[in-house]
Amino acid sequence: MANTSSRTLRLLSLLQTHRYWPGPELAERLEVSVRTLRRDVDRLRELGYPVEASRGVDGGYQLAAGAALPPLVIDDEEAVALAVGLQAATRVEGIAEASVRVLAKVAQVMPARLRRQVDALRSMTVPAGWGGPAPSGIEPSVLTAIALACRDAERLRFGYTAADGRESDRQVEPHRLVPLGRHWYLVAYDLDRQDWRSFRVDRLTGPASTGARFRPRELPAADAAEFVRSGLKEMPRPHRVEVLVDAPSATVRARIGRWCTVEEVDAGRCRVRLTTDDLNWTVLALAVAAADFHVVEPPELRDRLHVLAARFARA
Secondary structure, three states, rough: OHHHHHHHHHHHHHHOOOOOOHHHHHHHHOOHHHHHHHHHHHHHHHHHOOEEEEEOOOOOEEEOOOOOOOOOOHEEEEEEHHHHHHHHHHOOOOOHHHHHHHHHHHHHOOOOHHHHHHOOOOOOOOOOOOOOOOOOOOOOHOOOOOHHHHHEEEEEEEEEEEOOOOOEEEEEEEEEEEOOEEEEEEEEEEEEOEEEEEEEEEHHEEEEEEEOOOOOOOOOOOOOOHHHHHHHHHOOEEEEEEEEOOOOOHHHHHOOOOEEEEEEOOOOOOEEEEEEEEEHHHHHHHHHOOEEEEEEEEEEHHHHHHHHHHHHHHH
């Protein structure tokens, strides 16, 4: 069982998810008795946190919504995740300046161990320059472990599952992290294959520094982002998309040009081409174009549009 102070902070962190917690479930998460949980809740109330309780067999606890609260308490992973999100937001027009200010404030009050992780992630991440949905699904601890190995020039060992499902153990000299489209990529020199590679981080398991230092090699590209982009262009894609959009090419290029190629047809129309492994993402991109369009190919995109149109109509 954790000591009283750390347990109370853990309780506050759980309550700040704004969900309703049945008493027995919350007590189990904290590894305490229901009676001890009641005492911890009373302690939070004494500190000014408005915790609502419901009695009975299904009784439980919830932090009052809309109340003026003392400063939030977040755990280590949440702090790193917050910093990662704020760093991504510094490249979004309209909120970039505010995001920089908030990131500076968050980093300033972090404990030294967390600030070291966040600084490594910030300095070892290379923006890719063209977007798509934000990368997701990666534990902050995985990103920070890789970033620290990149910064400290320490060899990294991990398990990797290739696109065809084959599994292998890799030992690499990590270079940089690149967020691109819907994924994070690690650019590294593969010691077994004696060549540079980019690895999708969501296919990577158990990254661990070996402690062995290395002298950084020269990357065969302008930067890590360019290396990843070049590799993705060479990969076969199952869907080649061509769409005629009823809008001027300059307008469409400004809205979705970073995700595709846009060619002028005439003053009021343009041709959009892209390759993708996810037609749902293509539908999202066409929605961002905010104009009528006609699908030239593939037929599967027309089918996907019919399915989604019916779903949205029902909603």
